[in-house]
Amino acid sequence: MKHLPKHLQPRWRYLAVVLEAWPDADFDRRDFQRSVWFSAQNLLGDAGSADADLKVLRFDFSEGTGEAIVRARRGHAEEARAALACIDEVNRDPVGLFVAGISGTVRACEEKYLRRAAEFRDERKVVFGDAQRSAVVRGNRLDVPTDGAFAGATELDFE
Structure with a gap:
């Protein structure tokens, strides 16, 4: 099967998400992805959620702090940001998160907004x-x- 021409391929935006929870919180990428989908579906509805197509690409969480990169279709970054803001718990663990920034490539997203110095x-x-x-x-x-x-x-x- 042939690939689509470049002008017909979907364009993406990447959201850098910083997570913080209690030190004993225990959840993984799959749990976070489920919370993202649930939040998007509740806020945007089935059609809006499918159109935004939110997907967790990178996820790192341990000892109560973590980072993630969430992919969204171009033009739906603000809806994705709003859906992420509605997440208050993951796998029954209370969590606080914020979007550190939005970028057009995964590499730029990591370099600009993530991989900060580890907190002591x-x-x-x-x-x-x-x-x-x-x-x-x-x-x-x-x-x-x-x-x-x-x-x-x-x-x-x-x-």
Whole structure:
């Protein structure tokens, strides 16, 4: 079967997505792809979702932070951005995400918006809720485990 001529091939836009969740969140590319499709279908409907054709191309997530590249048809980048903004959990784990940027090629998307310096992750003891606990430190944020969940805090909360 012959390929389509270049002027008839679909054009794509690539969205750089930065993910953040609690340190114990456990999901993979497949779970994130399912959440993207579900969100797009709920927001755009069946026809709009099929037209935008959102697909997760690259995905890297561990220890509560990650990155992804989501492909969308040209002309549907804003709808894709809106659908991604509607995602608040992946595989029952609460997640926050934002679109760092949109590019015309995967390479430009990675170079401009992703692969930033890895954030230093540490663990230390803090006093929280009148008890000494172990907290996960990521940058200027602290995640303190409390009764099966996490509480987010900053350095200012402990001073």
